[in-house]
Amino acid sequence: MPVRIKIFDTTLRDGEQTPGVNLNIQEKLEIAKRLAKMGVDVIEAGFAIASPGDFEAVKAIAENVKGVKVASLSRALEKDIDRAWEAVKNAESPRIHTFLATSDIHMKYKLRMTEEEVLQRVETMVAYAKRYCSDVEFSAEDASRTRVEFLYRVIDKAIKAGATVVNIPDTVGYATPEEFGNLIKNIKNNVPDIDKVDISVHCHNDLGLAVANTLAAIMNGATQAECTINGLGERAGNAAMEELIMGISTRKDYYNNITHGIDTTRIYSISRLVSSMTGVNVQPNKAIVGANAFAHESGIHQHGVLSEKSTYEIMTPESIGLKQNTMVLGKLSGRHAFEERLKELGYNLSPEELNRAFNDFKILADKKKTILDQDIEALVREKAPGIQEFFELDSFQISSGNKVISTAMVSLRRNGDVITEAATGDGPIDAAFNAMERAVGFNLDLQDYSIKAVTEGKDALGEVTVRASKDGKMLIGRGVSTDIMEASIKAYLNVINRALSELGEEIIKVKAAL
Incomplete structure (x- = not known):
């Protein structure tokens, strides 16, 4: 009988640990609702003790997203587990996910604990979490670099203490598919009562093997796969859900005893949503959801696809929710x-x-002349949910050249008034940003600026993404226009409004014009 693999999505926890990514509660809720609709089994909503914002986001998802298990990560500490339970307790199906490192290198240099101390901590903290919650997952951090005999003992302790899921992470992406598959097989053969719990795997992509290692683990007995949308996560990221799922779905001849509950037709739209909200662009040649995944430019390929799609397409665009004919x-x-x-x-x-x-x-x-799907999506994604528009763009004028000082004059609307400021800068964009900061009454620390063409052609829509920080908080803004200066100004204004929404209007300096 086919084994149904459970999909544990950690986009909102490990995915948000991608450098430069900062999601607000409304954005996390929207992503979580989409994940639930597409059929994931578990949403790891965050790390509740990490910050007040993380706690509130986990709590909001637990209370508002139905039909799915909601988990919070916690270290193997009582205060972490207390906070995790407080965040997830109102979920339909709450889960506490606690972890402790087990490899020699982590025990020696990070934990400074002996084997016996680690075993005692695992037993005590899993039992402590079990007092709150019937569904407890334990992760042996850096399991792929842990001595297997000790790993067996750790897993055995976790199960005896009440864990319902044991997670075997390849935390630093060190394993190869063959050895990771064998690790799972050996765990099944050497740990008592292992068949009474789900075996989960959490693979990182440092060597580009996260999906391959996850699939190898599934073929050897893992029953839960931890992954993220677009492969987001620490360093090189996690196993990409879309690649994992479409690998199983497309190669049913090979994975003939494995099923999943994911609605694959929702893959494309949630990929675009996550890319937009995180500000992390999907590379064009990304498997499954990249812009080129279903594009054919070569004449030979075009002739083949026109004659018979299967000559060069092993899956259909429709299977991931992408319309072939628009x-x-x-x-x-x-x-x-x-x-x-x-x-x-x-x-x-x-x-x-x-x-x-x-x-x-x-x-x-x-x-x-022609509006494409990508243009429409860019327009919709431009405004982030939950961000109040304190300032709106009225007009701008730029003066720039290779032998003149760049000058910008920008007019912003606020509460029916128009505030106009001018400034110079190292180029037209810098000048415009300086003028805007003078108009709103506070400064931002620009971290990153990027622009891309949404489509092809000289009339293409330009999409600008700006990352800036204020008082240590990273903020992301987006703007779109056929005029790259306007797109840049819109993106920076989006960051300004986000700063005011998330940090409060008190960051504005006293200004007579306001």
């Missing part, structure tokens, strides 16, 4: 057609959001 929208298109196209792309907007998106679409349609 409706071309332009300036003569009506609101109904635009709304239907948004629904096909996986977006359900509120009336207010729809009005804004449609107005932006009409403005863009006057500038571009």
Whole structure:
């Protein structure tokens, strides 16, 4: 009988540990709801004790997202477990996920604990978590570099203390598929009562083997796979859910005794959502969800696909929710057609959001001959949920050249008033950002600026992503326009409004114009 693999998604915990990523509660809720709809079994909503914001996000997801287990990570410490339970206790199916390192290098240099001390801590803390919650997962951090005889003892202690899931992480992406598969097989053969719990695996991608190692583990008895959307995570990231799932679904001939509960037609839309909210672009040649995954440029390939799709496509675009044939929208298109196209792309907007998106679409349609799906998605993603628009762009004027000092004049609207400021800078974008900071009354520390063309052609929509920090908090802003200066100004304004939403209006200096 086929084994149904449980999918444990850690995009909101390990995925958010990607450097530069900072999601607010509304963004985390939206991602969690999408994950639940696509059929994941467990959502690791965060690390509750890490910060007040993390705690509130875990708590909000536990209370509002139904039909899925909700977990919080915790170190093997009483205070961590207490905080994790407080965050997840109102979930339909709560889980406490506690961990402790077990490799010699971690025990010696990080924990400074002996083997016996580690064994005692595992037993005590799993039992402590079990007092709160019937569903407890224990992870042996750095398991792939742990001496196997000791690992068996650790797992045995965790099971005897009440763990319902034991997780075998390849924490630093060190393992190879053959040895990791054998590790899982040997655990099954050497740990008493192992068949009474789920064996989970959590693989990192430092050597590009996270998905391969996860699949090897599944073939050798693992029953839960931990992964993230787009492979986000620490360092080189985690096993990418879309690659793992489509590998199993596409190669049913090979993985013929394995099933999963994921609705694969939701993969594309959630990939784009996560990319937009995190500010981490999906590389064009990324498997499954990259822009080139279903694109054919070579004449030979085009001829083959036109004759028979399976010549060069081993899966269909439709299987991941990508429409092969798209409706071309332009300036003569009506609101109904635009709304239907948004629904096909996986977006359900509120009336207010729809009005804004449609107005932006009409403005863009006057500038571009053809509006593509990527353009529409960029317009919708431009405004982050839960961010109040304290300032809005009224107008701007830029003066720049190779022998003149770049100058920018920017006018912003706030509470019915228009505030205009001018500034110089090292180039037009720097000048515009300086003018905006003078207008709003506070400064930001710019960390990163990137721009990409959403589509091809000289009338392509430009999408700018800005990362800036304020008072130590990392903030991400996005802006889109056919004018890259306007896109840049919109992105920086998005960061400004985000700073005010998340840090409070008190960061604005006293300013007569306000």
